[in-house]
Amino acid sequence: MKVKEIADAAGVNPDTVRFYTREGLLRPVRNPDNNYQHYDAEDLRRLRFARKSRQLGFSLPEIRQILERADDQHSPCPMVRDVFEHRLAEVEREITELQGLRTRMISALTAWQDMPDGIPDGHTICRLIEHWDDPSAAPCCGEQTS
């Protein structure tokens, strides 16, 4: 298979195939006649595996490690399980962080409903933003949060 063929078979951009090849995830053989890369069914399996792993949150270096370990006939499963749990915790941390941002944004929107637009006066840039207090921040100079 040539680049576009394997790319179509896996539903990815041909540049992604070239990128994964450069990164060592795919290992095509080169045709010396025309310098083209030739991918086989094994490469397609690896490519699909890589895409599936990406959907599960694995990074490219991690996927490469899994593939290399499998090439050496070592079971990648324990490492997969371990990485996966760390990744899940990280995803949950990101969700929490984004939900915090969402909460901040909604509280700001609510407060802004009652605030008029202002003209910058050299003392203020935009009161909407400046008068918004980060609920997650510690009081900075003795302020009391009622």
Add this chain to the structure above:
Amino acid sequence: MKVKEIADAAGVNPDTVRFYTREGLLRPVRNPDNNYQHYDAEDLRRLRFARKSRQLGFSLPEIRQILERADDQHSPCPMVRDVFEHRLAEVEREITELQGLRTRMISALTAWQDMPDGIPDGHTICRLIEHWDDPSAAPCCGEQTS
């Protein structure tokens, strides 16, 4: 104020101050004697404003636009409100996406509890990943989801 002073006053990395300066958010004057940048109270206000805006999800180009608009004595408020609503929708989309990932990961973890580790046999790389089906994907070749 010199770089480290304004950075400490705003609680950011001095490199961030230099970066924001390069990006046009801060406009220090240069001391011709020693080539040092000199920041004033206005810059500190802009820096704190920029950090607060970042916490609310604004991008650097957006913050620069707000600052430039305020410099021209035009009210940035309508634009702030508009950008903000789009950003909120985007944040909620990201949250949904991450929660989808989390759901996929947890369903995978659950399924993996009953699966033994396997040795790669040239036909399989890692059954944990390969036998996991993306619940959000459409059936690919006539499979029925029970």
Add this chain to the structure above:
DNA sequence: CTTTGACCTGTGAGTTGGTCATAGGTTTTA
């Protein structure tokens, strides 16, 4: 007076996972 350490300068690279542009070579089709 000199040395040391903390600070300053600009530039460029690294992060992540691709995507796109460029310029030139090859194969297939009309």
Add this chain to the structure above:
DNA sequence: TAAAACCTATGACCAACTCACAGGTCAAAG
């Protein structure tokens, strides 16, 4: 035979910083 579609490698680009490097400046301590 010429256009269309494909291939190649390389490098830039995205976001928002962070860090490393090499060299200049300045205050205090010896």
